[in-house]
Amino acid sequence: MxxxxxxxxxxxxxxxxxxxxxxxxxxxxxxxxxxxxxxxxxxxxxxxxxxxxxPLVNARGWPMVVDFFAAALRPELSADFLARIAEATLTTLSYAVLGTLLAVAVGLVAGVLTSETWWAARSGSRSRRALRRTGWLFTRLGLALPRGIHEAVWALLLLSVLGRDPLVGVLAIAIPFGAITAKVYAEIIDESARGPFESLRATGAGRGTALLYAVFPLALPDLASYAFYRFECAVRSAVILGMVGAGGIGFELVLSFSGARHSEVWTQVLVLVLLGAVVDRWGAGLRGSGGRMRVRGSMLLAAGLAVAALVHLGADLARVFSARTARLLTGLVDELWPPALxxxxxxxxxxxxxxxxxxxxxxxxxxxxxxxxxxxxxxxxxxxxxxxxxxxxxxxxxxxxxxxxxxxxxxxxxxxxxxxxxxxxxxxxxxxxxxxxxxxxxxxxxxxxxxxxxxxxxxxxxxxxxxxxxxxxxxxxxxxxxxxxxxxxxxxxxxxxxxxxxxxxxxxxxxxxxxxxxxxxxxxxxxxxxxxxxxxxxxxxxxxxx
CATH class of the missing domain: 1.10.3720.10 (MetI-like)
Known part of the structure; x- marks a missing residue:
């Protein structure tokens, strides 16, 4: 990088x-x-x-296309509709915030455990070095499956276990994004200056201690900036998840499209564009002058947003670990395996x-x-x-x-x-x-x-x-x-x-x-x-x- x-x-x-x-x-x-x-x-x-x-072209579709783009000049701005979209936007942002924070937490732990720095052997026999290399390879391969499945597919599977629970949107983002974040965080850790890390290891410090004091201070700006970039991706993913049944602005878009209410669609599109502009500008600030101060401010803001998101969604975290969820998950695994044509x-x-x-x-x-x-x-x-x-x-x-x-x-x-x-x-x-x-x-x-x-x-x-x-x-x-x-x-x-x-x-x-x-x-x-x-x-x- x-x-x-x-x-x-x-x-x-x-x-x-x-x-x-x-x-x-x-x-x-x-x-x-x-x-x-x-x-x-x-x-x-x-x-x-x-x-x-x-036929390839829908002969009757051109008037619908013209009507759709003409509706951009007259977006729906009624108070009731805007209030509904504001609520849906908060739901989408809540999915993105909580999904990103959980993904970053998973990414930090798994990123350390899949980094070459963690598995590197200071000394030892060839067999010991080979064993560590094998351990590194298996941890990397373990992240390939969750990373390779799109978040929309995770949402479809989780809906069959948790139903229309807000945790579906959060977990569908957190699972694949956590694996992706772990891969990137491992690369950031491996690319950080190795000199201080090796010096601490030479004095007898453990791997965890050496990483905490020698690597993380140097890598923190990159780790925080990537977390924010992942949040940008999570916002778009949360919209997609809404379209497959998780709620939020994506769900409202499907309703408006199915009812041919194109003025409503354009209002929601404008909301997405403005949201993207805000996120883009804040991300640019993290990379410019004063970025370190913004990193600290972003961490405080993320904590506040996480609390607000939990309150807004009203998620019952205990439901994930309930006996009913375990039973439904076991049944889903039984139905998924073996794969069929x-x-x-x-x-x-x-x-x-x-x-x-x-x-x-x-x-x-x-x-x-x-x-x-x-x-x-x-x-x-x-x-x-x-x-x-x-x-x-x-x-x-x-x-x-x-x-x-x-x-x-x-x-x-x-x-x-x-x-x-x-x-x-x-x-x-x-x-x-x-x-x-x-x-x-x-x-x-x-x-x-x-x-x-x-x-x-x-x-x-x-x-x-x-x-x-x-x-x-x-x-x-x-x-x-x-x-x-x-x-x-x-x-x-x-x-x-x-x-x-x-x-x-x-x-x-x-x-x-x-x-x-x-x-x-x-x-x-x-x-x-x-x-x-x-x-x-x-x-x-x-x-x-x-």
Whole structure:
């Protein structure tokens, strides 16, 4: 992970590099080979959707699309509706606050126990060192399962155990986010200065004592900043959880969409955008000057928000440990195991798996293709009034697209296109455009821009200056982020599939409605395998192009 002025979003969205010596896997012409193969697969994916039997476009959907976007000019602002949305927003924020705090607590403990620093042996035989290495590997693998299952899937499973309890939203965020946070915290601990830690260990201090006094003081700003970034993600996840039955603003969005009350939808979208702007600005303050003071203030604020969230949700923590919950959980595990094939067998599973991969590829390609120009225009504060205005507009566009979760984008897409992979891919592309655009803008802002500025001063067109002054030094990072978002899009196909956009997500929803828990387990395992496959391909691309 990079240090210095690079923002928390940039640092912790960055995929870890594969081990090996620089250039070890580099293949001449690999970039052209990978690009050609990628474009062929994308073209094949789109062609299969177009060639399918039956119409692709909803012929009666265009008037609905026009009506939907026209409603943005007249959002619902009645007092009763605003009061209801305020209550729903508090519920969503409560899920995010409590889920994040629980995830951070889990991440701190598991992050220490999965760090190489914890398992490192000062001395001893080769067998002792091998034993410690094996222990580290098994603790890392233990976090792979909860990290690989999307929070929406956790919510669907927890609903069958806890019912419509507010703890469903909290735990559905905390379980996967805790595993993700543990992985990142382990990397932060391992990257911290090892000298003080080794010095304390040499004096006979235990591992825990050495970590507490030598590592945590140095790592605290990074740990706190990442916790806040995880909170940003938790807010969006809480909206998605509301759409699958956990309540909050996501639930209100589904009600408004189903009733074609588009003015209400736009009011809620504006609330999400404003909420995203507040969170984004506060996170920027943590990374700027005076960040340490804001870290302390944020910790105090988090404690107060946690108390308020518990009061607002009225969660009964004892219910999690009740005999009834244990009995229902045991019954759920029995129904989930062994995993079963869906109706249609291997053919159905293979067909939906291919469709899911196609959705993720097309979404990542469209999102990455659209994310390049806005960062180039919006990064930095220089230039004349027109350039600054374009930069502000680009930033608000990126904020808007990433503040609205993928299932919300999928709903208007389903007006124009019939249910299937295309509207799901478009929804994921819109969301990834916002995320990738923000990440790429961060990269551009932290570059040495003298070459770019010289080209602009010499009269080069803006696009040429971007292509020759920005892309060469930043292209590697752009590629890494694009591949990383492809991996994320693979997992997020679940949430657009739930609203009818196709793939394994749609299959999972059909199995949930039919209470086919064995089939759900088989589908979730397939998603984990596909995610691992995407991760392997991404790693291979980065290795061969490094």
């Amino acid at each position: 990079s240090r210095g002025d690079v923002s928390a979003v940039t640092r912790w969205e960055e995929p870890s590099r594969a081990p090996g010596r620089p250039g070890r896997w580099r293949i001449p012409g690999a970039g052209r080979i990978w690009a050609g193969a990628w474009l062929l697969v994308v073209a094949w994916s789109v062609s299969t959707w177009v060639a399918e039997d039956g 869906p109706d249609g067998g291997w053919a159905r599973l293979a067909e939906d798996s291919v469709e899911t991969l196609q959705m993720s590829l097309v979404a990542a390609t469209l999102g990455a293709g659209g994310a390049g120009p806005p960062p180039g225009r919006g990064a930095g504060g220089g230039g004349g009034p027109a350039r600054r205005a374009a930069g502000v507009a680009a930033r608000w566009l990126l904020l808007f697209t990433r503040s609205v979760p993928p299932p919300v984008w999928a709903l208007p897409a389903l007006f124009l296109f019939l249910p299937g992979p295309l509207p799901g891919a478009l929804a994921l592309a819109a969301y990834n455009f916002g995320i990738l655009g923000r990440l790429c803008a961060e990269v551009v802002e932290n570059l040495d821009r003298r070459a770019h500025d010289h080209l602009v001063a010499s009269g080069a067109p803006a696009l040429s200056a971007f292509a020759y002054g920005i892309v060469p030094p930043a292209g590697g990072r752009f590629l890494s982020y694009g591949l990383y978002r492809w991996e994320v899009a693979m997992r997020e196909t679940v949430v657009v599939g739930v609203v009818g956009a196709g793939g394994l997500g749609r299959l999972l929803e059909d199995q949930r409605v039919a209470f086919d828990y064995g089939g759900m387990a088989g589908t979730v395992l397939t998603l984990i395998v596909l995610s691992a496959l995407v991760d392997l391909v991404s790693t291979a691309v980065r290795r061969t192009l490094r």
